[in-house]
Amino acid sequence: MSERTFRVWRGGPDGELTEYRVEVNEGEVVLDVLHRLQATQAPDMAVRWNCKAGKCGSCSVEINGRPRLSCMxxxxxxxxxxxxxxxxxxxxPVVRDLVCDVSFNYAKAREIPSFTPAPGTEPGDFRMRQADVERSQEFRKCIECFLCNDVCHVIRDHEENKEHFSGPRFLMRVAELEMHPEDTADRRRTAQEEFGLGYCNITKCCTEVCPEGxxxxDNxxxxLKERVVDRKYDPLVWLGSKIGRRPKDTPIAPNVRRPEEGRGTA
Incomplete structure (x- = not known):
């Protein structure tokens, strides 16, 4: 057991950092220490948390300037x-102490058009390659801690961009649906015009802070940017869109042969 110095934000948007000396035991996480502060020195300190297992995303804060889960x-x-x-x-926006108003994220989530299969298609009719399944499984690991949106400088440093830019978490959701082979909605226009994909300059800061890895x-x-560019600037894609709907351009898995492959010669 040892004593450590903690500086914790107290108050609302115009609050200030308050310094505490608090006991720390071996193996503890930052959330443990915050709970000890609540129990011994600051019973009115507001801290949001839930599972304490790194799976709910509730305890997102910034620790020494880096967005982190305090329970991890x-x-x-x-x-x-x-x-x-x-x-x-x-x-x-700060509500009080370490609790923020993250309603911006839920408002953006509601703006995403839901999964849109072909008319008359039943769930049992879906046929997906393993590569398609694995692609969406990675995106579904998201625990909605919103650390990626917090670190994204497009909205972190420019409040006015929140009106036009959804942030990486929800662009990832748009990408997941766009890459789904059974989704018939063309989400490339939505990504560019409604969710501000063009604002993203791929600094990878969102990837660096993601607790789910x-x-x-990259994925x-x-x-998604490549698909938007293909749709807008590729002359063949443009021509195809004029003739008829182009099939989904998801890549074929390496172990799946195209119909013309493997044919013998007469």
Whole structure:
């Protein structure tokens, strides 16, 4: 057991950092220490949390300036004499202490058109390759901690962009639906015109803070950008859109042969 110095944001948007000396035990995480502060020195401190297992995304804060889950940040990652500073997520309005108003994210979620299969299609009619299944499984690991949206400088540093830019979490959702072989909606126009895909300049900061290790930039945002560019600038795609709907351009898995492959010669 040892004593450590914590600096915790107290108050609303105009609050300030308050310094505490608090006991820390071996193996504890930052959320453990915040609970001890509530129990011993600051009973009115507001802290949002739920599962304490890194699966609900509720305890998102910024620790020493980096967006993290407080339940998954062990005290052992800090030097013995390092001051630990805990503040609310900077991108969203502060309600009180470490609790933010994240309603922006839920408003953006409601704007995404739902899964749209072909008319008359029943769930049992779907046929998906394993590559398609694995692609969407990665995106579905998201626990909606909103750390990716918090660190994204497009909305973190420019409040006015929130009206036009959904942030990486929901562009990833658009990408997941666009890549689904049974979804018939063309989400490329939606991504560009309604969710502000063009604002993203692929700095990969969202990928770096994702606690689930989702490759948001490489596997969602960049492929979605490529599809938008193909639709808008590729002359063959443009011609195909004029003649008729082009089939989904999901790549064929390496172990799936095209019909013309493997044919013998007469």
């Amino acid at each position: 940040t062990r005290m052992s990652v800090f030097e013995d004499d390092e001051v630990v500073t805990v503040t609310p997520m900077r991108t969203f 989702i490759h948001i930039t 969602a945002l960049i492929p």
